[in-house]
Amino acid sequence: MNEMKENSKILLKEKYEMLKWTDTVEIKSPNLLIPTQIASYVESLPFCKITSECVAHFRQLDVYAIDGQKIVQESSVQVLEDEFPQYCLLEFSASGTLLLSTRSSAQIDVFDHQGGYCYDIPLEAPQNNLDLVCAISAIRTVPNNSSDEKYADILYALQYHGTMSVFKIGRLTRYQELWSISLDIGLAGTFCVLPNYNLLLVSAHYRASADEVLPGGLSSFRLIDTDPFVEPIRVADEQGGWLSRLPFSSASYAYLVSMSMNESHSKLAAVSSIGDFFLFDLPSTRLAFQVKYISGPRPVQTVFIEDEDVGVLFHSGEMIRSTLDDLKDAIYAVQYTDIFTARTTLVAPRYRELFILAGSETLREVALRRTSLACRLWIFTLWSSFKNLMGIAAGDAPAPLEKATHSESLNFALLHAPTRTLQELFERTLNERDYSRAKSLAESYDTIDVDIVLKREWRDFCNSQAVTVESVDNILRQIHDKDWVIEACSSSDAPSIQVQQALVDLG
Known part of the structure; x- marks a missing residue:
């Protein structure tokens, strides 16, 4: 019992590959009216979306069940095409x-946990003109702890233009909007x-x-139950207007692209789009420390x-894991x-x-040279249109105009890197009958x-009737508990005469 307690205090970090696949990704012309700081971050991410137990790629929603190191596909659903x-x-x-x-058109599709489509939730956005600033920048859910048991979760959805919408959501009960207001902070993340x-x-x-x-x-905002639903505590000044959104604008803006709280809700770690790292105390939001990005890995x-x-x-591609006490030094030194x-x-x-979802290191032009890619695809589209017009003039039937796209075959890998106690890992190896690893532990x-x-x-x-002379020597003979060995020898019903002789010799 004492050994089990000691084993539960020892933490081991694992890492193993769960899934690999190759997809052909089609990239359409980048939208040059989205602010550069947003596009540079979003368009540098892997061309695949992942959440726990689920992978989506090429508008294909694949749902997997994970059991230890095993991953089994449960369903595959084709979802609606999206321009961005x-x-x-x-x-x-x-x-x-x-x-x-x-x-990207500011709608949320809701599926059950196995990928079955339930309903969609439309958010405020232009109907006839797609504006990516209206796209949803982040969504969060918390359990519904109210007395209304019809809804399982409370959904918070933030759009890039700074509007926050909150809903109660369920499966059969669909959704109920609680409120939707502008936070009046300009662009958000x-x-x-x-x-x-x-x-x-909110960033x-x-x-x-x-x-x-x-x-x-x-x-920071205080949440209240009645109108206006949020009260500003400390808010940033609103940014510049439409000129700051243009790709050739001289204005340089940044925002927090990644935020993560620890389980006790006492710390908030964040990274900005220009590579600055922040650690805040919660709930005060006091800055514990900041590491400004200067050069090197960002x-x-x-x-x-x-x-x-x-x-x-x-x-x-480097990743560091560190305790809070050593985090600042680890970031400075990039001790990956x-x-x-x-x-x-x-x-x-x-x-x-x-x-960890890792994708091929290609298509950097999409994130780093967006304007040149957009111009190149626009020229190809214009040339196709010109050839279509020339064909019509020559008597050919008109063909629908298709916008030029860039396609490339990309490799993806899904890795799992859990932290386990020694006791958890030992019990799992026994349950999976991985005895060589259990002996190594x-x-x-x-x-x-x-x-x-x-x-x-x-x-x-014994249960599989696979006892051999070798297993007697390699397993039973190595056990130090001699009373248990004698009992095992006397109770064995192995049919082989050679095995029985080996058991008699051992017992």
Whole structure:
């Protein structure tokens, strides 16, 4: 019993590949009216969306069940085409019963946990003219703890133009809108909700070259039950107008693209679009420390894996894992523990669980040279239109005009990097009958008795009627508990005479 307690205190970090696949990704002309700071971040992400237990690629929604190191596909659903799939999001609800997929046209498609379509939730957006500033920048759900049991979750949805919408959502009961208001902070990014403190934290866009009144543009609001539903506590000044959105604008804006809270809701880690790292105390939002990006690998994402364990991903694919005490030094030194591709994203759905989605390091032109790519595709489209007109003039039947796209075959990999206690890992290896690994753990840690492994392995051989002379020598003879060995020898019903002789000799 004491050994089990000791084993439960020892933490081990695992990492293994769960899934690999190749897809042909079709990229349409970038939208040049979306602010550069948004496009540079969104269009540098992998061309695939992932949430725990689920992968979506090429508008194909694949749902998988995960059991230990095994992954089994449960369903595959084709979802609606989207002109700008990079701006779509994918999340499981807090209750785990619903799957939420957003569209760039500011709509949320709701599926059940196995991918069955339920309904859609439209948000405020122009009907006839797609404006990506109206796209949904982040969604969060919290369990519905009210007396209204018809709805499983409370959904918060933030759009880039700064409108926050809140809904109660269920499966058969559909949804009920609670409120939708503009936060009056100009362009927004991601956000966090702290229901216990009635606190809403939103990343506002800020001028990167100016002195930061609010570090990282982190704005805070108090949530209330009646109109106006949110009360500003500390908010950023509104940014510039439409000119700042143009790709050739001289204005330089940034915003927090990644925010993650620890399980105790005492710390908030965040990374800005220009690579600055922030650590805030909660609920005060006081800045604990900041690491400004100057050169070298640039932070692009951060996640809390445990209450004191933080992961930081860099644009070149390096990832560091560090305790809060050593985090600042680890970021400065880029003491990476793993390295992936430049198109990688992290998902930490639960305590001590980390999934990594890594994509091919191609198509950098989409994120880094958006204007040239848009011009090239526009010229191809114009040339196709000209050839179509010439064909019509020559008497050919008119053909529908298709916009030029760029296609490329990309490789993807899904990895799982959980943190397990030694006791959890040992029990799992026994349940999976991975006795070689269980013996290796017993050799590495004095708190694990190798007899436990050998006894379990011997019982499996007996139950499967696969006992041989070699198994007697390699398993039973190695057990130190001699009374147990004598009992095993006398109770064996192995049919082989050679095995019986070996058991008699051993007993």
